[in-house]
Amino acid sequence: MAEIVSVDKAGRLVIPKSVRESLGIGEGTKFLLSEGDHGRILLQKFSVEELADRLEREMKGKDVDAIARKVRKEMNAKVKKKYPA
Numbered sequence: 001m002a003e004i005v006s007v008d009k010a011g012r013l014v015i016p017k018s019v020r021e022s023l024g025i026g027e028g029t030k031f032l033l034s035e036g037d038h039g040r041i042l043l044q045k046f047s048v049e050e051l052a053d054r055l056e057r058e059m060k061g062k063d064v065d066a067i068a069r070k071v072r073k074e075m076n077a078k079v080k081k082k083y084p085a
Contacts, residue, residue, distance in 0.1 A: 001022065005013045015025060023045065032046040059067075 001019060003016045003019060005016065007013050020026070025045065030046045030048075032042075032044045034042045034044075036042045
């Protein structure tokens, strides 16, 4: 489904009713907005509850502390490489 929409002077755009209904978008629905390649804007429904449920399912039985230590180590290495001082 594709629709052409315009931005108003306050920077808002309206998601057409047919799209909102199709995707279950209502008042208060949160979105993750990010910049894509070639002038694209990526807009994805975002739910903290859905994200938490997904993480819980995917991380079940895994050593979360070990994963966190690995991520911290990798991030620290990247920071030290980019900012050696």
